[in-house]
Amino acid sequence: MRQLQLRFQNEEGRMITFTLDSPEEPVDVEQVNLVMNEIIDENAFLTPGGELVKKHSARIIERTVEEIEML
Numbered sequence: 001m002r003q004l005q006l007r008f009q010n011e012e013g014r015m016i017t018f019t020l021d022s023p024e025e026p027v028d029v030e031q032v033n034l035v036m037n038e039i040i041d042e043n044a045f046l047t048p049g050g051e052l053v054k055k056h057s058a059r060i061i062e063r064t065v066e067e068i069e070m071l
Contacts, residue, residue: 001022002023002062003022003061003063004058004061005059006019006039006058007056007058008039008056009052010050010053011051014047014049023060027060040052
């Protein structure tokens with residue numbers, strides 16, 4: 001499964017990560033930046049460490065899960 005992680009810094013300097021499952025492919029870098037800016041501008045989320053104040057990064061995470069048969 002692929003996930004899009006949006007990573008921000010809050011007022012205390014802590015890293016806050018929002019994870020979105022199955023992002024639309026291909027990921028539009030400009031759209032990701034616009035959305036992240038809007039999240040900060042609109043104070044869309046309040047964290048225990050205060051408001052989000054800065055974009056840190058965005059990344060795609062891909063995980064592979066292999067089931068092991070139980071005997």
